[in-house]
Structure formats: structure tokens, C-alpha cells
Amino acid sequence: MTSPNKIALIFIINGVDVPVEANLNQPLKVARNKALKESNNTGRPEDEWEVHNDEGQALDPDQKVGSLGLADGDRLFLNLKVGAGGS
Amino acid sequence: MKIDSQVAKTKFEKEVSLLESQGKMLDKWGVVIRGIEFPIVKIIFIPSIILKLTLPVEIPPGTKLPDGVTLPPNIDPSAKMLFLATNEIPNLSAKAFGAKISLEDYDQRAPSVVFCDPFNWDEIPYGKLFRGHHIDDKGKSFNVTLDNHPLTKKPFLCMRGIREYHDHPQHSGDDWMQYREHYGLFSTIQTIWKTCILGAIPNIIIQSPKQVQVNWTPPSKVAK
Numbered sequence: 001m002t003s004p005n006k007i008a009l010i011f012i013i014n015g016v017d018v019p020v021e022a023n024l025n026q027p028l029k030v031a032r033n034k035a036l037k038e039s040n041n042t043g044r045p046e047d048e049w050e051v052h053n054d055e056g057q058a059l060d061p062d063q064k065v066g067s068l069g070l071a072d073g074d075r076l077f078l079n080l081k082v083g084a085g086g087s
Numbered sequence: 088m089k090i091d092s093q094v095a096k097t098k099f100e101k102e103v104s105l106l107e108s109q110g111k112m113l114d115k116w117g118v119v120i121r122g123i124e125f126p127i128v129k130i131i132f133i134p135s136i137i138l139k140l141t142l143p144v145e146i147p148p149g150t151k152l153p154d155g156v157t158l159p160p161n162i163d164p165s166a167k168m169l170f171l172a173t174n175e176i177p178n179l180s181a182k183a184f185g186a187k188i189s190l191e192d193y194d195q196r197a198p199s200v201v202f203c204d205p206f207n208w209d210e211i212p213y214g215k216l217f218r219g220h221h222i223d224d225k226g227k228s229f230n231v232t233l234d235n236h237p238l239t240k241k242p243f244l245c246m247r248g249i250r251e252y253h254d255h256p257q258h259s260g261d262d263w264m265q266y267r268e269h270y271g272l273f274s275t276i277q278t279i280w281k282t283c284i285l286g287a288i289p290n291i292i293i294q295s296p297k298q299v300q301v302n303w304t305p306p307s308k309v310a311k
Binding site: 017077 | 102105106108109112115221223224246247248265266268269270271272273274277280281285
């Protein structure tokens with residue numbers, strides 16, 4: 001961790017670890033978008049990607065990283081929003 | 088269109104390698120890699136979820152209510168009161184199941200999923216299959232384990248990124264090729280885990296012998 005306001009988050013995109021630096025005072029979507037760019041997952045709009053923790057709980061990307069209770073080294077999952085058939 | 092066999096094998100090996108690199112997470116989720124033989128990966132999912140049963144319970148008149156609970160002022164104190172009590176039923180928990188995930192022709196085609204008995208790898212008939220759900224942002228649940236796919240005639244998982252979804256005539260407008268670079272073996276397993284483990288937590292509500300309701304409990308959201 002390089003400063004008190006920054007932590008390292010690891011985004012997992014289809015099994016690939018993408019570590020990024022996140023600012024505690026910025027919305028989570030800033031780090032999300034950085035991970036997408038660094039991993040070349042730019043074919044779909046950024047807001048089509050959802051962030052979940054390892055227990056399947058969705059995280060609000062507009063919330064600040066600090067207010068979500070995330071810690072240095074936390075692993076998060078990035079997936080495209082679901083299209084589902086079904087009843 | 089068939090993909091070159093060597094290309095397909097190379098892509099398969101890359102997907103398997105990525106999956107194995109996430110071994111610690113798979114352990115935590117209760118996901119076991121049972122077999123790997125191109126183009127098939129056999130996976131066993133082990134849920135550890137306890138079924139909840141909610142029953143009506145009558146409170147005798149005059150019973151002291153819990154702290155913080157008050158009745159409306161116009162209620163007759165001698166009126167009969169019922170409340171719903173939820174109990175966990177450990178002996179009715181979910182069963183282990185297997186999934187055969189095929190990467191044949193991946194990534195020209197999406198991964199395919201077939202649900203199987205993990206003891207003999209026979210395909211599970213729909214009548215004995217769990218009901219997996221996608222639960223949306225508003226908490227509404229959609230059953231995504233469906234029967235009688237128009238092409239395979241088998242039960243199937245109807246979720247984007249899964250071959251049976253994209254091959255279904257109702258989703259012909261949601262072509263796999265738009266998503267092929269974003270979905271693979273690990274994301275397929277993640278989809279199965281979210282819908283068939285997290286999305287298969289039933290809460291049976293029995294309001295009377297003739298009124299039984301099953302709600303599907305979404306994973307609780309992180310506090311905002």
C-alpha cells in the first residue's frame with residue numbers, strides 16, 4: 001500500500017487476476033474500469049460489468065471504496081450483467 | 088462452423104489452467120474438479136446450505152410480546168394472534184450434484200452444461216433436478232433450470248454465457264459472439280455456483296395445510 005488512502009484490490013475476470021490500486025475516497029467503479037482497461041476487456045460498456053465479493057454479494061459501484069468496507073488485498077469478481085431466460 | 092482441433096485444444100488447456108489457478112476460491116465455494124479430458128471438464132458442486140421452514144404459531148391471548156413489538160391500539164387484547172416462525176431443517180439440505188462442462192468448439196461456441204448424478208454421472212432427469220434461480224437487483228427470482236431444450240430435448244441452464252442459452256431460438260438476438268472474449272470455464276462455474284447453489288436456497292412457508300409457498304432467498308447485499 002503506497003499511501004493511507006489507497007489499497008490494492010484484485011479483480012478476477014474469467015479466472016484472470018487483475019490487481020489494481022484503488023483510492024478509498026473514489027467510487028468503486030473507478031477501480032473497476034481500470035481493471036477492465038488493463039485486462040483489455042473493453043468490448044462491452046463498463047456499466048454492463050457487475051462487481052461481487054467472494055460470497056456472491058453484489059457491490060454498488062457508485063459507493064466509495066472506503067464505505068464498502070474493502071481492505072487491502074481483497075479479491076473481487078467482475079462479470080457481465082446477467083442475461084437469463086427462465087420463468 | 089467447426090474450430091481447428093489444435094486451436095480448440097490450446098484454448099481448452101488455457102481455460103483449465105486459469106481454473107486451476109483459482110483453486111483456493113474453488114475450495115471455499117465447495118467446487119471440486121472431478122475430471123479433465125478434452126473437451127470435457129467434470130465438476131462437483133457441494134452446497135452447505137440449510138433449508139428453512141416457516142410455520143404459523145398461535146400466541147395465547149395475554150402473552151407478553153417481545154421488547155419493541157407493540158400492537159395497534161384498536162386490537163382486542165383477547166383476539167387470537169398468529170405469527171410466522173422460521174426454523175432451519177438440516178436434514179432437508181441441498182444435495183451434491185455434478186456438472187459436465189463441454190468446451191467442444193470453444194470459443195466459437197459457448198461452454199455447454201449438463202447436470203449429472205455425481206456418483207454415477209447419469210444425467211439428472213428434470214423431475215429430480217434442483218431449481219436454480221437468478222435473482223435480480225430488486226430481489227425477484229427467475230427459475231433458470233428449465234426442461235426440454237428445443238434442440239437437445241434435455242434439462243438445461245438458461246443463462247448468458249452458456250451454450251444452451253445462446254442456442255435457444257428465444258435468444259437468437261443475443262449472439263454468443265458478442266460475449267465470447269468475456270466468458271470461459273471459470274465464469275461458467277461461477278454462473279452455476281451463483282444460480283444453483285446461492286440461488287437455490289428455498290424457504291418453505293406453510294400458512295395452512297393448503298397454503299404452502301416457497302420463496303427463494305437472495306444472498307444478502309453488502310451494507311451501503
